[in-house]
Amino acid sequence: MIERDVRLFFQYKFIIILRAIWFVAQIVLFGLIASNMMNVNVVKDYFRYYVAGLSVMTLYSAAIFIGFDIYEEAEHGVFEYLLSLPVSRRQLVLGRSIGGGLRSFIYVGPLIAISLYVIGSLNPLQFLVSLLALFLFSFGVSGFSITLAVMIKSSDRFDILMGVLDALIVRLSTAMYPLVIVMKANPAYGELATFNPVTFAADLFRWGTGLESIITISNPLLSLLGVVIFFGLFTYFGVVIYERRIEGGGWR
């Protein structure tokens, strides 16, 4: 199941290429221009801050893609085929969750390499820990996407909901802008942003690349804990809800 999802994702060459172009354009256009708008007294090095956050945002959006696969499969009747295979429902959803996470991780790998080149620094040991955290984060996002996809039966609604959630989760994190600026805009936003899995993942990535001075949560262990809880929670929900929803033809 894992292998299938990974292979399937890389068949969508058009989407993958466009995403990569989007990623590079975000760095060389938005990142460079926006960093000139930032007050250096508030944020020392917004460009590198942004590049690290962008990698996590890209990982999030790639991992979300598995939910759309589920609709595509339902439309082509492949869902029924998958349900008829000699594997348990638990294996099926875990495979999909891991496959969804793994493929987005593989996909983001070269983009992370670009980020590292642009950021220009690395703490090898910390970076390994942050990679592990990103790995778990992408599984968690896949589980989250699967959970919502099987709960919402309309692909149009799922598409819109994902847009809304993207605005709430990614924009209300510190992936794109430092906490101090979020707090300044609205203290409540700042409070919410500190309890956001995207913030945890972005923090850990910055910590891994040696950008400790601009991370949101001072103790990376707390961010790591946040990512682990997010991964555990949505992998569990993904399995339980998927099992309940699909058994008996509930996806129809």
Next chain:
Amino acid sequence: MQNLTKKYEKVTAVDHLTMDVEEGEILGLLGPNGAGKTTTILMLATVIKPTEGTAFVGEYDIRKQPEKVRGMLGIAFQEPKMLWVSTPWDLINWHAKVCGLSTEERKGRVKEVLNAVEMWDARRKNVSELSGGMRKRVEMAKVLVQRPKIAIVDEPTAQIDIVGKHRIWNMLLELRDEGSTIILATNELYEADQLSDRVGILHRGRLLICDTPKELKDSIVGGDIMDLQFEKDAPLGIVDELKTLREVADITQLKPTSMRIYLNKVEEIVPRIMNLFAKKNVQITSVRMSEPSLDDVFAHYTGLTIEEAQKDEE
């Protein structure tokens, strides 16, 4: 299957279906679209849950041990299930892997099966480039590569040309000969007749009857027809004499030199009829025999032809 039932709100797709499938046989489920064939199959494959009743696949209950059941089954769906980005080779190789075939086993078997369904040359094509018939063959290849204990095939030759039909029929017969039990859902009477060891007729979610094609045909009283032409007029009293035979259901005489006899168990009674005419020195110039088709059987049990039943279901 014991009282297997599936209801969708007010619609009963399968209504208290009770039947057995014998090991090593091809059981045809015959009925028009909407008769409940696919729903029955999906319940057996544990893809959907019955509303009521259950079924046992081997010793396993589809409700309580669905994983064990899925381990014994292979299914070729009516509509080939494949994403447009896949290739036949990817699909079959992955299917074989999920079904537990080792890398070594897969190497040979995937090639063998794709060759058997004549898809080896097209193995690297995207499924979006394949014709309907080719997709059906790829769907069949899934079952062939798996060689399951119980193979379920849902309308395997729908929209396939006659050459393709024969190719798929041969594959099913080979699969049966290799030891698989096959459940064949079809709305094609000829297909059910030619392939099935037994046929179950489904109509409006109910099983009307299940037996061998021969027994089903014999179950129609007077279903076999014998048309006779005589050199001269038939002798007086022969009709009454023929009517005394138990297997003769009816006789019509359109002309003095011809006769139509409606029979049961034709192979037993025909020699006796011929002897009777020989004793009376009646010269017979032509004999034409026709037996009832499954269409007649379907009409007999439903009161509708399969085309009428199809419209009725719609």
